[in-house]
Amino acid sequence: MFEALSSVPWTWLAIRATGITSWGLLTAVVIWGILLKTRLLGKLATPQGLLVMHRWLSALALAFLAAHMGLLMIDPVVRFTPTQVLIPFTSPWEPIAVGLGALAFWMLIPVSIVGRLRTKLGKAGNTWFRRTHLIAYAAWPVATAHYVMAGTDALAAWSVALLITATTLIACALLVRGFVPPPSRRSAPRPATTESPEREPVLASVG
Numbered sequence: 001m002f003e004a005l006s007s008v009p010w011t012w013l014a015i016r017a018t019g020i021t022s023w024g025l026l027t028a029v030v031i032w033g034i035l036l037k038t039r040l041l042g043k044l045a046t047p048q049g050l051l052v053m054h055r056w057l058s059a060l061a062l063a064f065l066a067a068h069m070g071l072l073m074i075d076p077v078v079r080f081t082p083t084q085v086l087i088p089f090t091s092p093w094e095p096i097a098v099g100l101g102a103l104a105f106w107m108l109i110p111v112s113i114v115g116r117l118r119t120k121l122g123k124a125g126n127t128w129f130r131r132t133h134l135i136a137y138a139a140w141p142v143a144t145a146h147y148v149m150a151g152t153d154a155l156a157a158w159s160v161a162l163l164i165t166a167t168t169l170i171a172c173a174l175l176v177r178g179f180v181p182p183p184s185r186r187s188a189p190r191p192a193t194t195e196s197p198e199r200e201p202v203l204a205s206v207g
């Protein structure tokens, strides 16, 4: 087995490892984002804590994604050009499967840009932040389709188990989101001395 692995370019293994890591992180980002809008974890996690985690996970997912895309350009087997990596469906290898990955990448970009400009955009910033968040959440099924179609071992038992677990967790989080009401100003009158004034803006900041 180790002999077989030593004949494989390291870049290919790294492309796969960064792809799976970034997909796993993206899954966690989605789950954290949904949890942030519910009271499910109660006192176990503050909205601020969940938000910090959601942001860190997003930054890590993007970093692994950048590595995934960068490695494709130095891999000696297919030798992707920057255009083929960045423009969906122009890949010389499996254009649809790879193109879905590029599409998912572009779906994650608007929320990153609007997130930076949000305060400068005033009221419109909040509207655009929510819209771009929806696009970013929709990137998950697209990235998952890319994983299933392009992944070498996507249909191996461990990978199918991973896919089922992630899908179940997201489905459960969405169900919880539907049934557990988000924290609202009206439901809990807040004593001025104990409640943090940042609480509502923190929750309002997630799409």
Ligand code: HEM
Pocket (backbone or CB within 6 Å): 012, 015, 016, 017, 018, 019, 020, 021, 022, 023, 026, 065, 068, 069, 072, 084, 085, 086, 091, 098, 099, 100, 101, 102, 103, 104, 105, 139, 143, 146, 147, 150, 151, 152, 153, 154
């Ligand atoms: C959100 C964006 C993306 C995620 C989460 C992601 C994730 C993944 C995952 C999980 C795999 C399967 C690894 C394996 O087991 O073989 C994979 C494979 C692959 N991805 Fe991505 N990817 C993304 C974007 C991209 C982009 C933008 C490109 C370039 C256009 C790309 C090109 C590829 C290729 C060529 C493979 C096949 C690697 C192989 O097995 O030979 N991906 N990706």
